Amino acid sequence: MSLDLRKEQVLEAIVISHIETAEPVSSRSIARKYNLGVSPATIRNEMADLEEIGLIRQPHTSAGRVPSQKGYRYYVDKLMKKTELTTREKKLIRAIFAKKVKVLADIIQCTLKAVAQLTDYLVFLSGPYFENDVLKKIKIIQLMPGKALLVIMAETGWVHSKAMDLPSDITADDLAYIELVLNHYFQGLSFTQITRTVLKDVYNELNRYRRTINHILEIMEVVLQEEMKENLYLGGTNRILRQPEYSDIEEVRKLMNFIEREENLRTILQDADPYRVTVKIGEEIKSEQASKYSAVTAAYNIGGNIVGTLGLLGPMRMDYARAMTVVEHITQVLSEALSEESFY
Amino acid sequence: MSLDLRKEQVLEAIVISHIETAEPVSSRSIARKYNLGVSPATIRNEMADLEEIGLIRQPHTSAGRVPSQKGYRYYVDKLMKKTELTTREKKLIRAIFAKKVKVLADIIQCTLKAVAQLTDYLVFLSGPYFENDVLKKIKIIQLMPGKALLVIMAETGWVHSKAMDLPSDITADDLAYIELVLNHYFQGLSFTQITRTVLKDVYNELNRYRRTINHILEIMEVVLQEEMKENLYLGGTNRILRQPEYSDIEEVRKLMNFIEREENLRTILQDADPYRVTVKIGEEIKSEQASKYSAVTAAYNIGGNIVGTLGLLGPMRMDYARAMTVVEHITQVLSEALSEESFY
DNA sequence: TTTAGCACTCATTTGATAGGAGTGCTAATT
DNA sequence: AATTAGCACTCCTATCAAATGAGTGCTAAA
DSSP, X not given: OOOOHHHHHHHHHHHHHHHHHOSOBOHHHHHHHSOOSSOHHHHHHHHHHHHXXXXXXXXXXXXXXXXXXXHHHHIIIIIOOOOOOOHHHHHHHHHHXXXXXXXXXXXXXXXXXXHHHHOSSXXXXXXXXXXXXXXXEEEEEEEETTEEEEEEEETTSOEEEEEEEOOTTOOHHHHHHHHHHHHHHHTTOBHHHHHHSSHHHHHHHTGGGHHHHHHHHHHHHHHHHHHHSOOEEEEOTTGGGGSGGGGSHHHHHHHHHHHXXXXXXXXXXXXXXXXXOEEEEGGGSSOGGGTTEEEEEEEEEETTEEEEEEEEEEESSOOHHHHHHHHHHHHXXXXXXXXXXXXX | OOOOXXXXXXXXXXXXXXXXXXXXXXXXXXXXXXXXXXXXHHHHHHHHHHXXXXXXXXXXXXXXXXXXXXXXXXXXXXIOOOOOOOHHHHHHHHHHHHSOOOSHXXXXXXXXHHHHXXXXXXXXXXXXXXXXXXXXXXXXEEEETTEEEEEEEETTSOEEEEEEEOOXXXXXXXXXXXXXXXXXXXXXXXXXXXXXXSXXXXXXXXXXXXXXXXXXXXXXXXXXXXXXXXXXXXEOTTGGGGSGGXXXXXXXXHHHHHHHSHHHXXXXXXXXXXXXXXXXXXXXXSOGGGTTEEEEEEEEEETTEEEEEEEEXXXXXXXXXXXXXXXXXXXXXXXXXXXXXXXX
16 A cells, blocks of 8 residues: 555654644644645545545544554654664763673663663563573582582583582582583583473483482573573663653553563564564554554674564654664664673 | 540541541541541540641641651551461462572562562562671682683672683683682682772782783672672562552652662661661651652561561551561561572 | 531532634635 | 635533532530
8 A cells, every 4th residue: 555645744744743742633733834835624635535544543523633553554664764863872872881791680771771761661671591502511510518510601602600509428420420411411402402301311311319410400490591581671661651641540550561461571572573673563562452552672682693682662652763763773782782791 | 745545546547547548537437437436526626636736637628637647657656556467368478489499589579579469569679788798718610711710609608600701821720829819818808898908919919910810800899799789679660550649640750750769769778677677657768759658678687697678668658567567577488588598 | 525516618529611623524716 | 626715513621610518616515
């Protein structure tokens, strides 16, 4: 479906104006603000047509028009112009990320903070995960009697370690043997494969150390799951209250309810195209409760491998151009920050 | 200041009723619901007296009474009866904590979740910190060329480890030597002492490894700071929207603004008496913006050492008895859970 | 000392009205 | 054939007065 030029201009005017003011847009205000060189009456005619196609609608008979979900989609796909961040804003972002942060959690906090400074939407992101990371080596290092360190090294260079208690009758030789077996079974496997399969084989092989191996495998599982778990972080809850749609407390409650269920946000992130900025408008988000929201998402990477996704959630009347620019830029900065050095 | 019995009964009725309904309490409703054996007129007289002392006030001339900050304080100190959690609720808590959680972050999540199930107030807690934990031993373990693991063991049994990159020209002997020196200087010192002092001495002693030692000290600092940082966790933001005081969006904004500034919450936790459940009402919280809120806090411990504090924040019209019970019980469960085993 | 009774206050609800923004349609204009 | 001026019509919103009712304070009687 494609519209003639003037219809597009009218639609664009309606979308832009409504995004800005949150109010229905009247034919007169379009004639005034956007120089289309025609009278309100003409615009009204066009509006009637646009409404028939379903791109805009009227909240009630004597009101102006607001874009429909379809209208926003048309706008995003065909009319929207890309925007840029100001140099000031870019500087701001650099400044936030500039602090030497060595811990993953801090970088995530920086990200949330940066986005919150740039938009009044909800920010959420799935923490880096390494489902496909491949295990390079396992080490068990005895720290003192009854206490050892389990170290898991991955191909990507990430190292995970966790302390654990040992039965007192385990000797250094035992540990060395266990380490050998574990490496034999697990080396070269991806994290997913490890948790799914081979566990049983190992268990049998190391039968005589049952108590210890149980413990070790349990801890390995914890570590791996920790690593593979796509942690979800959320921010901007205060900011979004500035959006006029949330001057009604009921709407706020609904929104809070929606984001309270983590899987809602997870789904949005998972449904995103990993290779480009994705825009989901209203019912395009696969969740009944989300029919009034829109989400803009983009993936971020470490050294080129996609490891997580960042998203903005806001009312359907979202500044899509802005949101896309922000999401794109931030994921890029985030990727760089993560790729720069090895983290814990 | 002490009141005669009937005044106390009236005050108690007003507080309880207002906590329940969030509405001003009339003399008639007291006469009806609480059998004081007197007429509304008598109660009105008592109310006039109570108002004069400043324990209650009238929102406007023809309205009932609501407790004042002083009134709540009197109630909490002298009238309030302790409540108990139902066995059902206790079971619920057990269930939430029962899942095998090995990671600190998970336990915190459990805590937030449990409290959110039990009350409709904001929950927040300062994560366990170990300012006074004493360093037992440092180990540097080479994993592969250019990569080593820095392990910090504390007297409490907690073990922290972090991977780091090494200059390629460092030998195993070098590392052993560095380890020796570090232990020599740091062993037996508390984490606070380590970050504050001795760093310089070490730096001089290990001058010839400057590049490496810089790196190691930096990482040590990160680890220790991570450990000492009183992390702040927050939950229940949705739940508190159920409180009728937050059916006005402006109030919500103010509240969000208040909790957005972490130091506000930090201050509340720091001001708490570590040895008992603390109740701060209205202006007793040292923050201008908090004059309409109340907070109930209690500390939790690991093996008897206090390591953090948990708090509830709500409107002044808070169910103090309930809040205190919940806070007390949860901190206890949390302490047990944390003391049970060694975590990462 | 208590309480019935009543006048008084003031927030809230209700209903009616006016105003205004905006549309849709028709007929005139270009 | 396309545009537009003009006007009737719709429906939301603001305003105001009046009614309502909850609750008090005070006085006088019990």
